[in-house]
Amino acid sequence: MTETDIQPYGPQAYDSRHIPQQSPQIRQHAGLLCMRLPWGNTLEVAPLTFIEDDSPTELREKEEEERRNPGSYARKQKKFHNACDHICYRQAHASIWSHMWAYMWGIGRFLFWLVLILSTIGSLITATLINEEGIWEEVIREYKTFIIPWLLAPTLLSWIIGHIAIHRLPSYWIFTPSKGPVWELNRQTGMVTVFARKPGQFKEQGYDGDFIRPFHEFDAYVHVLPTRQGMPLYSLHLVHRYQPVAIDFMPLIGRQSSDKNSLALWDMWQNYMDISKPLPDIPVLEEFRHLDPTTAEHDRRTGRNPRYWRDMDDRTFKAAILAMQDRINQLDALSRPNLMAQYCQYVDR
Template sequence: MEDPKPKSMRFWEQSEKEKAEMKANGTYVPRPLEHIDLHYKYDHERFRFAQLPFRSQFWLYMKGVGKWAFIILAPITTLAHLTVMPTSVETPWDFTYDLLVNLYSWMLGIPLLCGVIGHIIVNYFPKFWFRPPKGPLWELNRRTGLVTFFDYKHFKKDGVIDEVSAPFYEFDAYIVTSPDRQGLAMNGLLLAHRYRNIRINFNNLITPDNTTQKPCALWDFLQNFMDISRPLPDIPMYEVHRHLDPVTAEHDRKTGREPRYWIDMDDDTFKTKVKEMLGRIDAIDTFGRPNLMAKHVKYVD
């Protein structure tokens, strides 16, 4: 729902216009890494997911986690320091110096150093940290109705990516519950083929949640995307593709939907729409719906 935001959509629309003008004038200079295939595809036909290799993800996490850890810990540490300092027998300067040397330099210095190093590497040395993915992990194809799993077992030896496909209607959705580092139960969505050993874990697409609402909402989204009798889900990501899907184009014509509904939306209205979506997720009724498959198959734990 929030990727891309309308503001980002307008930015890239303007960027594409400028790119077209520069190409027409013969002044266009390709952006760094622009020619690299990232193997993901989100349009009116395919929902194809790919992920950067660990080496590339490492530097991104280093930048983000280091930055936010410092931002969160700095005010907490300062408040705790000012609260405890009056009870110390040491002078304020000695008390501060001792903690700065023995505690704060580690507690705040390490996140700050990681954030700075990550920022420098990611922003100024793209050729060092960036590696494209070998290929996609999975794909849901609205046009063919197939789900494809990409297997990399033989990639190192033979350089071959095996593809296993099956119709979407042969897959069942499961809520997978696992503990986080604090032992709290976190729920994610898993798609498993009914007759073969094909499984897709969507935890890389959306992070596991402590409720079952978000995995259930993702399952609804995937079903709506694959249902060619219905229009595409009306979210910002699909706005530029809606006219290319016949069912969606006909739906938009009948309902009078504005072609630029999302891209021209102001920030406050978009925030309201996001809150409305979160409200619908919280009220989702997945487990209260009839289990139609129970009439045809027997599930064995």
């Protein structure tokens, strides 16, 4: 793609300098365990997964694959209903089969080692405490008749099958597309889309198909979910201010023991959607920066190296990750004033 592919922003593209007045909020649609995050005063941050998952080596391999097979990246995105470029970020879940192989590999491996370690420790403690003649023969018999065939063998088999499926079989056999995308944030149009996964899903909201509304009508909330031990886990939700429709970003960054990654993701989404600012400077978006008008002008003015991430060496990449982590740790977004409150009236719980 070249500069001739640059497309102008749509009339409703989000511009933090020109936010329209909006209707007052009537009802709060976020859960009781949610904290609303303020708009504005963002920093140039992104969750580490948006940095670590696209190393310079992987970027160059992807670039070489595209050179050898032009259009492969676009075809793959279309097949899997995903997108991540200067136009939009569209997310789709993996298919049920893809999840199954991943669970067999990950959970099988975890349970195998867990059972092996606990059963071995338990057997040693039992034999030591009882200390009777023939106890070791009894422990070995228990291992042979119960632990190995009913606990170790099934988990080991699950681990092996999952490993073979993910790492040895052709990826197009294992990683299959889902039925369609789940949500999309579109920088060029300024719209957020929550895709209807079943007929009439948003009928009560007055939509026959997908739910599509401007970005400035959504608020970000940190959802706090306590574990069984009472420890809080945090994830980010984007909730429509006027309708009970929301996006859960947990599949992107998971649930974290700290709220910092949720705060960083909210800053990143605001920067991504705001056409008055350049695209977030993260590896996955670098190849599209020259196609976004604001970003292209910013990079021309600042003299940014267009291959900053792609030509980076491993040591510099690790330093960039640590620098981003430091910026994330210093985030204090909850104390910021909510700039969106100037354009709409919120309701308290």
